Amino acid sequence: MPEKSPSPRPAALPSLTGMRFIAALLVFLAHMSLARMFTDQQLNKEIDKYFGMLASVGVSFFFILSGFVLTWSARADDRPLLFWRRRLAKIYPTHFVTWIGGLLLILLTGRAVSLTEFAPGLFLVHAWVPKYEVLYGTNGVAWSLSVELIFYLLFPALLLLVNKVRPGNLWKWAGIMMLCVLAVPVLAETLLPNEPAGGAKFGWLQFWSVYFLPASRLFEFVIGILLARIVMTGRWIPISRTVAMLSVVPGYLLTVWLPGSYGLVAPAVIPLALVVASGAHADAAGRPSLLSGRKAVRLGELSFAFYMVHLVVAYHGPVALGSRRQWGVFEGIVRTGGWFALTLLISWVLYHAVEMPVMRRWSRPKAPPSAPVSPASGASSNR
Template sequence: MATLDSGVPAARLDSLTSLRFFAAAVVVLVHLSAELDLPHLIDAAVSLGYVGVAFFFTLSGFVLAWTARPADTARRFYGRRIARIWPAHAAVTALTIPVIYAGGAEPVWGALPFVLTCTHVWIPSPAWHYAFNGPSWSLAAEAFFYALFPVLIRVARRQQQRLRVLAAFTVTMMVVSALAVVAVAPDTTWGFLLYLNPLYRLGEFGLGMLLALAIRRGRRAPWPTWLPATGGACAYLALVLFAPHDSEGEIPRILTDSVLLPFFLAIIAAAASADIRGDRTPLRARSLVALGDRSFALYLIHVPLIKAVHAGVAGQDLGGAAHLALAIGLLGASIVAAHLLYAGVERPAEQRLRRRLAS
C-alpha cells in the first residue's frame, strides 16, 4: 500500500505519489543547469524547472485535505508533520556544512536555528533564505501552511457548498496581490514577495485543498491526465520562447507559476479521478510510485550532492560533453542518494517519532 505525503495510507491515489517524482526531477534539472556548463538548448529547456515547487505546494494542499480525518486534533496533525519532514531535513542540513566549506565558503551560522525550525524564509535576507540547503526555503513555507491547516480545513469543511466561491476568492486574492506588487515594487523584489513569500504561496496550497474537497464530494475530472500534461508542456515551451524578461534577464517566476498553475490543478484532478475509478495508468506503475516515495529525499539531497561534485571539478577544463555526462551521472547519483536518505533516515526516523509522539 502506497503512502502519500501526509503519511496516511491512500493506495487509490498512487498516481499522485508518482507525480511528486516528476516535480522533484525538474527542480533537480534546473539546479544542475545552474551549476554545470550545459548546452544552451538544455539550459533553456530546464530554465523554468523551479515551477516544480508550485506543483509541490498545490499537491501538498490536495493530499493533506484528502487524507484529513474529521476526528483528528491539531496536536496529532502537527506531530505527524514534524515526524514526516524534520528528520531528513535536519540530516541534510548537517551534511551541507562540510560541502559549504569544500566550496570555499562559510556557513551562515546565525541562520542555523531558523533553518532547523523552518522559519528562515521570514528573515529579510537572501543569504538566510537559502542558508545551508537552498531548497529548504520551501519547507519554511510548508511549515506555515501546516500551522494554518487545522483552521483552514475546518473553515473549508463548513463551506463545502461554496467551494467555487472559496476558489474564486483565493484566485482573486492571488491576482490582486500579484498585480499590486508588480505595479508598485521593483522587479528585484518580486522573487521574495511573489515566490518565496509563504503568504502569497498559501494560495496554491489552498487551491489544492479546495480541489481535494471537491473530489471528495463526488466531482471527477472527465479528461485524461495526458491532456493537461500536454497543455502544460506546450505552455511551458511558449514561456521559454516568448515570455518577457525582467531587469536581471530572467523570466519572472510569478508569470511562470501563474500560467502553469491551472494545468497543475487539472493534472492533479485527472490523476486522482483516474485512481478513484481504478483506471490502469502508467502513473500507477510500482517503480514510479517508489520514486515518488523518495521524492522528498531527492528534493532535499540533490543540491548538496551537486555542489560537492562541482567543488571537486571546479577549475578543471571540462568540455560541454563532459559537463553533460556529469549532469546525467549526478541525476542518477541524486536518485541513489535519495533512496539511501529515505531508507536510512526518513522512513525509520518518521516511524520512531510517530510512535513516540503517539505515546
C-alpha cells in the first residue's frame, strides 16, 4: 500500500489554542457547581448533576492536547535536558506563585497549616498520594501539573518509541491505548474497596486511582502523541471539527450517567481525541474557525493562568466556595460573574508578569557572547 502524503505542519495550531480556554472554562463551571450557592436546593442539585463532571472532560482534553502539541512541535535535534527546561519554565513559575498565594490566603483565614499536607504540592509529587488533603494542598487544581510532570519526564522516550511505529500501525496502537483507558476503571472497581467518601458514587481509592494517579492518565497522553503522528503522516480520517465537537455531547452524557468510576475518564476520551486531531488537521489545511480567531487565541494563551488561579479565587473571592453561603438566583449569577472576571484579570497579570517573562528568560540557555573582532581579523575578512 503506498504511503499517504503527510499533512503540512505549520508551527502554530490556533484553533487548538482557542480550545484550551474552552477546556479551562469547563473546569471553572464544574467547580461553580460545587459551590451550591443558590437557596433553591433543586437548582443546586441539577447544576451539580449536569455540570459537576465537566472538569473531567476539561482535564482529559488538556492531557490529550499535551501529548499532541509536544509531538507536533518536537524538533529532531532537541535534547531531553533542554526540553525539560522549557517545560518547567512554562509551568512551574505560575504554579509556585499560585501555591504561595493559596498558602498565604489559608494562613489569613487562621486555618492550621501542615507541612505534610502542603509540601508535596510544592514539588509536584502530590498526585501520587491518595489523601484528599495532600491532593488539594494550597491550590486544588495543581494535582494535574503533578501528572503533567510525569508526562514531560517520559516524553523523550515515548516519542522515540512512537516514531518507530510504522504509519500503518499508528491507529492500531491508538486503539490499544484506548483499551487501556477502559481497563483502568474495570481494574479499580474490581480490585479496590468501594468506600464512598463525601457522598460520592465511587470509593475514594477507586476515584484516586482512576482520576488522579499519574500512571492511569498516561494513556491519554500517549493517545495524543499517536494522534499527532497520525495527522503528520497523512493518516487522519475525514471528520470535521464540528462533527468531532458534537461527539463530545454523548461522551459527556455517559460521563454523567455511568455508575461508579466508569464515567470519570473513559467515556469522553475518544470524542476529545477526535476534537484535538480534527482541529489540528483543519489548522494545517488553513481552514479558519471561530476558535482560531485572534480573541479566541488570546484567551487560549491565558488559559493556563486562568486554570491555575480560578479555584484560589473561588475559595477567597465572591462565591466563597466552602463557606456554604447561599444566595438567590440573581445574586448567585452576579457573584459567579465576579468570580470569572476577577479570575480573568489575575490570569492576565500572571501571564504578562510571570509566565511570559520567565519563558523568555529561562526556557533556553543564553547564547554565548560573540567573540570581539580584532582590527586585524576584520581587515582580513574584508578582503
